[in-house]
Amino acid sequence: MKSYQLIHQLIVLVEQLEEENSGRKVSIQDFTGFLLNKVGNHSGNLVNNEVRFGNNDNTALVTAYQLDNNIGRLFVFMSRYAKSYIKRALEGTPLQTAEDFTALAILLTHDHLSKSELISHNLQEKTSGTEVIRRLIAAGLVRQWDDKKDKRSKHVAITNEGKELLYQVFVDMNNVGKMITGKLTIAEKFTLQYLLQKLEIFHLEHYEKKTILSKADLRNFVAENIPAE
Structure with missing residues (x-):
């Protein structure tokens, strides 16, 4: 059974809980x-579930699996997966990137x-x-002109050609959206959407106000505003 190690860990944890509660x-x-x-106060031996990581440096693994770092790493992976799917969806069109x-x-x-x-x-x-x-x-998808005042x-x-292309691409991009959310249930999708929207509101404010322009800005904001674990 592939999950034997996990089941064994759960049994050990249940035993610890019973000991703490005097049986x-x-x-x-x-x-x-x-x-x-x-989970919030992880200590002890670290189980490496990341297929990309080896086991040579336990200190590095502990850092990688720290909750915020792990979430950040998974965001990076999800972004790369999404870009690869979008690239496939745009094949055969003048659009080269997700940003296009x-x-x-x-x-x-x-x-x-x-x-x-x-x-x-x-x-x-x-x-x-x-x-x-x-x-x-x-590509003739957008037109440009000078501002009369400045x-x-x-x-x-967008041009008519751009609109026509975009509506064609929407069909394949819908498949990208479904691929990105994978086999999540409807309830899980709503939960994920809620959390991502909450993060979007937070980050968009900093992006628009340009509050994080250097390493020092990043360090100072985290130290002053993000609660320590």
């Missing part, structure tokens, strides 16, 4: 609270935007955002 019969609620406390698609989708919902507004909405740096817009214009500013809007 009193314990409930699933008791065990849930006990288990959460154990999201920029065009953002423009679909606006009459027009300034280039800087589009780049900001697309969560990109100026250089990479400008390159995305350049590609979309070259000649230094340029506005962009």
Whole structure:
């Protein structure tokens, strides 16, 4: 049985819980609270469940499996999986990257935007955002014109060709969304959506206010605002 080690760990934990309660019969609620406390205050031998990691440096593994670090690492992995699926969905179209698609989708919902507004909405740096817009214009999916009041500013809007392409791509992108959420239940999807939206609100504020511009900013904000575990 592949899960034997996990079952053995659970039995050992139940025994520990009973010892702490002087042999009193314990409930699933008791065990849930006990288990959460154990996970939140992990110590002892670390079981490596990450297929990419070896077992040469236990200290490094403890750091990697620290709760916030583990969540961050999983976010990175999910992002890379998503990009690979999006790349497949965009095959055979003028769209080269996920950022090309999201920029065009953002423009679909606006009459027009300034280039800087589009780049900001697309969560990109100026250089990479400008390159995305350049590609979309070259492909005839976006048009550009000078701002009448400010000649230094340029506005962009989606073309009819861009709209037509986007609606074609939406079909395959729907499959990307389903692939990303995998076999989660509807309840799990709603829970995940709630948590991700909560994080989006938090991070978007910092992105728009440009509060984290250096390593020092990051270090200071965490020290002053994020509760220690």
